[in-house]
Amino acid sequence: MKQSLEDILLNVSKSEIIDLGDLTQAQRLIIHSLIDGLNVKRVGIWLINEEKSAIECKLLIDTFHQTEIESLELHRTDFPNYFSYLDTERTIIASHAETDPATREFTQVYLQPHNIKSMLDTPIRHKGRMIGIICSEQIGQIKEWSDDEITFAGNLSDLYGRALSAYERCVYQKQLEIQNANLESLIQQRTQALETSLSNLKSAQDKLVESEKMASLGNLVAGVAHEVNTPIGIAITGTTHSIELVKELELLLSNNQLSKSKFSESISNIKTTNELIYNNLSRAVDLIQNFKQTAADQTGHTRYEFNLAEYFHNTLSSLKPMLKTHKVTLKTRLTEDIQMYAPPGIFAQIITILAQNACFHAYPKEQSEREFILSLERMDTRIRLTAKDNGRGVPLDLKKRIFEPFYTTNRQGGGTGLGLSILYNLVASQLDGDIKLLSEPNQGCEFILTFPMVLSRFNKNTPD
Ligand SMILES: Nc1ncnc2c1ncn2[C@@H]1O[C@H](COP(=O)(O)OP(=O)(O)O)[C@@H](O)[C@H]1O
Ligand SMILES: [Mg+2]
Numbered sequence: 001m002k003q004s005l006e007d008i009l010l011n012v013s014k015s016e017i018i019d020l021g022d023l024t025q026a027q028r029l030i031i032h033s034l035i036d037g038l039n040v041k042r043v044g045i046w047l048i049n050e051e052k053s054a055i056e057c058k059l060l061i062d063t064f065h066q067t068e069i070e071s072l073e074l075h076r077t078d079f080p081n082y083f084s085y086l087d088t089e090r091t092i093i094a095s096h097a098e099t100d101p102a103t104r105e106f107t108q109v110y111l112q113p114h115n116i117k118s119m120l121d122t123p124i125r126h127k128g129r130m131i132g133i134i135c136s137e138q139i140g141q142i143k144e145w146s147d148d149e150i151t152f153a154g155n156l157s158d159l160y161g162r163a164l165s166a167y168e169r170c171v172y173q174k175q176l177e178i179q180n181a182n183l184e185s186l187i188q189q190r191t192q193a194l195e196t197s198l199s200n201l202k203s204a205q206d207k208l209v210e211s212e213k214m215a216s217l218g219n220l221v222a223g224v225a226h227e228v229n230t231p232i233g234i235a236i237t238g239t240t241h242s243i244e245l246v247k248e249l250e251l252l253l254s255n256n257q258l259s260k261s262k263f264s265e266s267i268s269n270i271k272t273t274n275e276l277i278y279n280n281l282s283r284a285v286d287l288i289q290n291f292k293q294t295a296a297d298q299t300g301h302t303r304y305e306f307n308l309a310e311y312f313h314n315t316l317s318s319l320k321p322m323l324k325t326h327k328v329t330l331k332t333r334l335t336e337d338i339q340m341y342a343p344p345g346i347f348a349q350i351i352t353i354l355a356q357n358a359c360f361h362a363y364p365k366e367q368s369e370r371e372f373i374l375s376l377e378r379m380d381t382r383i384r385l386t387a388k389d390n391g392r393g394v395p396l397d398l399k400k401r402i403f404e405p406f407y408t409t410n411r412q413g414g415g416t417g418l419g420l421s422i423l424y425n426l427v428a429s430q431l432d433g434d435i436k437l438l439s440e441p442n443q444g445c446e447f448i449l450t451f452p453m454v455l456s457r458f459n460k461n462t463p464d
Helices: 003-014 016-020 023-038 080-087 104-114 147-254 260-299 308-325 345-362 419-430
Strands: 042-048 054-062 067-069 073-075 092-094 116-126 129-139 304-307 329-334 339-342 371-379 382-389 434-439 445-452
Touching: 003 023, 003 147, 016 023, 016 147, 023 042, 023 054, 023 129, 023 147, 042 116, 054 129, 080 104, 104 116, 116 147, 129 147, 147 260, 147 308, 147 419, 304 308, 308 329, 308 345, 308 371, 339 345, 345 371, 345 382, 345 419, 345 445, 419 434
Parallel strands: 329 371
Antiparallel strands: 042 054, 042 129, 054 067, 054 073, 092 116, 116 129, 304 339, 371 382, 382 445, 434 445
């Protein structure tokens, strides 16, 4: 190949424009290289459509007429002969374009109007397929295409194929970047949505936990109301009785019928009644006092030193009515001399949850012997609290599950399934302790809680 042509080819091949992915620049470079190398006036790049029924001009530069054309179309139906030559996928070398069998169809409509004498069409190949041609045309005079020129034009066509690959790569890359960006924003949106629903779930759970606490508090309130009712009822009866006795004394006195013996008998009666009133009102006051403490403890976090057994007795007195309603006999074995420094409400909650579950879950309807035994023992530096019932027990495969939040076998009866999970959390996170459940079907349940006597988390010297 002629040196000058080789130089041009080398320059184009080395030019970064070809691999840049900018097809417009690459087209111009290739067309101008052909115009220079072949010494022609007119070069166009044409692409064949998918159906091979037309070719479309991408860019045509005519330096003779000083024009540039984009988007011109030639159809197979108009130039069937030319298209059948294209179908062979070979270079069309038409030095005498007007008479060449491949190009003579163009004579009147194309060659003569533009004064084109010779044509050289080199196929553009891309991924092994011919996808178009580069058409070099000589204006004004016949040009005999030399072998060098034909090879040169063919090589530039191949370089156009390379430019097209770079362009496609660029498009894919951009699509990929867009997709990546979309994906990132999608992930961000999804993460956001997940975070929102997680926090909704958390707050719903918090609400449920709160409502479970309130429900157990409600049970305590009901218990206290019931307990307080009895002494106040007795006090009211006593007061009425006392009033009657005083009235009778007044009447006897005003009628001068009051004997000394009657007087001392009535006074002694009144004294006894007053004592009864006093004792019962004191009991009511105690109960209310206890409850106030329990309720405050259960909702608050104030910690202080207290006697565990005594606190258990107080809490249990509020739970007795519930146990009674369910015909459950309460037995206690509480070691008396254990002092704790902690928020006592934790223990009120623990006992309430265990007693409630015994009442609501442990016993089949027909079972009449119902026992709930609460014991408290000291073992070295630890304390063991046991709640044992003699009910239906928990099947082996459910032993772990019953501590899961929301697991309940009594949803239709209003169970939240949170009792034991709250219990578990209280024991594990507040008391640094652990829970064991011994249970066999029909052998009852025994919940064994152990925890250290001195809770470092509630160290007396650290503030609340
Ligand atoms: N003493 C018990 N005897 C038998 N089953 C029990 C006992 N305590 C708890 N369970 C079972 O554990 C489940 C979970 O209890 P809990 O977490 O307190 O939720 P809930 O009382 O709302 O059902 C209960 O639904 C019940 O099936
Ligand atoms: Mg429960």
